[in-house]
Amino acid sequence: MTTPFPFTAVVGQDDLRLALLLNAVSPAVGGVLVRGEKGTAKSTAVRALAALLPSVDVVAGCRFSCDPAAPDPDCPDGPHEPGASVSRPARMVELPVGASEDRLVGALDIERALSEGVKAFEPGLLADAHRGILYVDEVNLLHDHLVDLLLDAAAMGASYVEREGVSVRHAARFLLVGTMNPEEGELRPQLLDRFGLTVEVAASREPGQRVEVVRRRLAYDDDPAGFAARWAEEEAAVRARIVAARELLPHVRLGDGALRQIAATCAAFEVDGMRADIVMARTATALAAWAGRTDVLAEDVRQAALLALPHRRRRNPFDAPGLDEDKLDETLEEFGGPEDEDPDPDPDGPGGGGGQPPSDGPADGPPEESGSGGGAARPEAGQGGEPQPSGAGEQSAVRAAEPFRTKVLSVPGVGEGAAGRRSRARTERGRTTGARRPKGALGKLHLAATVRAAAPHQRARGRSGPGLVIRRDDLRQAVKEGREGNLVLFVVDASGSMAARQRMSAVKGAVLSLLLDAYQRRDKVGLVTFRGTAAEVALPPTSSVDAAAGRLEALPTGGRTPLAAGLLRAHEVLRVEKLRDPARRALLVVVTDGRATGGPEPVALAGRAARLFAAEGVASVVVDCESGPVRLGLAGRLAGELGGTAVTLDELRADSLAGLVKDVQGTSRRAA
Template sequence: MRHFDDIFPFSAIVGQEQMKQALILNAINPLIGGVLIKGEKGTAKSTAARALAHLLPDRQVVEGCTFGCDPAETKGLCIDCQKKYPHLAATTARMRVIELPISATEDKVVGSLDIEHAIKMGEKKFEPGILAQAHRNILYVDEVNLLNDHIVDVLLDAAAMGMNFIEREGVSYVHPAAFILIGTMNPEEGELRPQLLDRFGLCVDIEGIHDAATRVEVIRRRQKYEDAPEEFIHTWEPQEQELRNRIVRAQRLLPDVVVSDEMLMMIAQICIDMAVDGHRADITMMKTAATIAAYHGRNAVNAEDVQEAASLVLSHRLRRRPFSEQQMDKQKMEQSIQKSQKDRQKPQHDHEHHDHGKPKENTMPDGSTTTVFAEGSPFRLNQQSVTQPRRIDAFRREGNGRRSVTESRDGKYVRSRIPKTIGPDIAIDATIRAAAPYQRERKGNLAVRIESTDLREKVRERRTGNTVLFVVDASGSMGAQQRMTAVKGAILSLLIDAYQKRDRVGLVVFRGRGAEVLLPPTSSVELARKYMQTLPVGGKTPLAHGLLKGLEVLRRELMVNRHAIPRMVLVSDGKANVSMGSGSPLDDAKEIAIHIRDEGISSLVIDSEQSFVAFGLAHQISDEMGAKYIRLEDLSGEGIADIVRGIGM
């Protein structure tokens, strides 16, 4: 029989040695700052995280403490334990894996006011959230790159400070929140915000095993585990205990590990030569190297420890621009180590040219240069703000700029208001404040007596992202080469901007007898780079097919993310010559253009007509779409990007 507590043994996981090493190092020394695991689905990421918690030894906790404080620590105790100190009763508890759901609200993550206690007793009481449960445990975030931005901000603050500060709904509270942060993501599903990416101490890129014999061993072990989990776990217990003891020995040895000045110079030199931003990489590499030395039973860090630490610490910090490859240059790192070792061996009087080891002003990592494609190249977007008119749509999204008021419950609570109709998202703090002046006049058994006129609802705010879909004519008509050059430059530029602002950009190409989605809406620069190498050109002009495909893509996007702001950019000369059925190709295109306008999709038509005799067909399509119209010959790629930013909402 399969029991809920049966966990696949950590030692039984086949392969993925670097991932297992990164997890073990964080278990030995949580100050490393967690690990980000990037890779395909089904590569034992979540299995390893849960197995790690089961592997680690039981820990001492204060009996009855909500946060599981350490009774041996004088610092980092919660408020209740501080009041009881030093009379703290101790007990043991197993380390747990606390999962942070992608759909978690801010209330659920940071904690909130205990509504039932406030109503019955008339007192404020804090109700702990996920961060409280995560203290001294493992916080596991699957698909961390898909987290809402305001949740990411809260997670960043708690991970950096080891404390959770709450100022909301009339509650002021602080509690410890020191945890091992484990995040997983698939790069093709979107990039991680750079601010959060750098917060992860270590990063591991994993992929499926390609050796047939090893894959067979994976199957065998999994089958044995599912057939008889208790027997399988018992079989691997000696290896588990051996690894557990090794981790405990490393934890005890870690405070005595020495990182010499020579090793510190080597760490600094590597970071300089690899052109890593900031100093977090240096500090994390030092901690990781010391932990590696402790894991191997040594009390001093050597060059091999530094090199091993660099491969875990630097891989996600090398990239300075989004379109460069994120890969470690091992040869360059080895040269940096050799250079550092040679500098140590030189006599003091040989160091006459002090600028030899200094970083050059324009030093850049190998992966930082902007990738240049066959047609077009990325450029810096004009960052001047574009004034946007106010808009209220079917989802009651209103506001200016990057943040908008939302009626959903997944935004950040910013203020309260009197509700038009009573809903589930009640602002308890504002409601109690509204009822407070009338308590003497009201009768009842509750500590706080609330009437319907006192009710206030929460006003939430969240970041709104644009979904910009380029629908591009790739037929063989004159000017196709220029179209591709300008549009590709604009798409690459918008993707660089999306990397920072959570916008999504897609590409539909129509030619021949139909249309295809060349690039689905994405903020993943990795996936974009793959599909943007070349664009197909040639054939007839199925304009109606392209518009219909673009409409379908935006409809699906709004079903997945109803807060997205859809925008369509059509690049064509309007000379449709392929119909949807037996009708006129141009009439078919106009009919679909009307549907696009009726669904409230903001659009822009860029006319690529270049013949001496202008037919103005693209202008007719623009009128039916209710779109802004502009000629391609008046634009550069940068101009397209600026115009897209200014499409009316």
């Protein structure tokens, strides 16, 4: 077994280490979500924490790690008689991104349950993680229904497996830790709220600290056991401090003054529901116990707010997380009471070691950016002077208009892509539409179809009792239909003709609105832009809608309109992405006024490029940006060549009175 990197040897990352330690002291805090760029010791710190947790006593032979002092009365391996117990280290269980539901919650042997009436249950990862750590790397890439299952188990402290009237329940109390890179996509807000604390981590820009990171990592790689031995004393000290804080925790007093500050802070930052108040109270109490105090002070409430509120405050999907610390300090001061007194500083610092001096205060991301409306945080951009005619030079990027709720655009037919909320698909969850023989392990059993398949053979199989004689060939799996996420590839015209009449602000607002819709529907997005003489992939297909919004905001305009180049580049992007992810269907969204200029026969070349998509059956929609009293209808003609449909900016709005076919049908065309 590989020796883990010592927790106390992690350089810096004070907030990350503190959040993990607080959950080790009080698992009721509810876990940690660690957000940050790659290579910032997220996984290293989590794996190192397991070695610091005290050993646990378990009932000998129990697959569900029951506590001998208080065994679970509903344990599938129970009832447990008083007897032998064993002590073992606390486990750290990793949940792979590609795990199935059965691997997470466990699986019932449906064949034995139907034929013998036996609850034959194989425990899953939730059972393995009981009384330990459940670690989910790249939690934002996990299927939504798996995230729902593990967060429900974390909230209830138990896991339930229900299959066709056969149910199993077992305890599942664990420290939940998830890590994610925001560039690869966000978690839904309601799932973010289920994590107790969140921390933002980033690599230090201080050369001295970076040198120390490299020095320690190289020393560990050369001799893991020897490196760990040199940090054994610091590790033992933190382990003892965790035990002492756990013992002190029940004696910590959360006074009325601290409770008023907690309630006022949550109200000031307009967090939804009461979970934030409860998590803050538990975190502040754990902070006091970690500091060796029996009273919660204002500094504990402040630190708890910085860990528990950034992911809960009301914000739009493209806004950066974080708290306005000045506003936080004003709220704490306004509602501070006589109970709040400055304590003696803790000489050991909150991180419990690591060779780094304690920070003056937690850095939990930048203060909230000010701005108008509900879109992404937008950089100031000039308007680039008066609009220039087509073919003019480059203009500065303009700000997007306010986003709006869009009509639903979906891909026709039934796909089999990743779970999402856009187009019809055969999925693991949804309404049952039929049955089929299972391919490999049985998933969701279709009971009626299984009985129908087995019934004609009962006499030949010698059935004598009331139960059915079930064989493997009789089993039928339910075919379910739900929704999938698609690849929405935006092809945006940034030429000079689009800049005329200051249309680009409205166009960017429309694309931003579609990006918001893609975020909510769990799509991947990509961005191709064209202007001047060529097209470029401004953003390869990604799950990070935030990144697409940022690239859109910085998009300049000007020059001719190489429409054919934009379409050909988009075709190449879709071809490559099809090789990477064959099951994910694409939706092409072309945002243009339909003009094509530059080069020989630009209109004919654009038509030939468009017909490539029609021949391959790619669902497409053209957002017609033409304006003015005289309209040429070029976008409608382009939609006809693509085999898709054209909609105006006004028709794109969900509250528009103009009709819009929701499915982008290949045969549906809008004439010029």
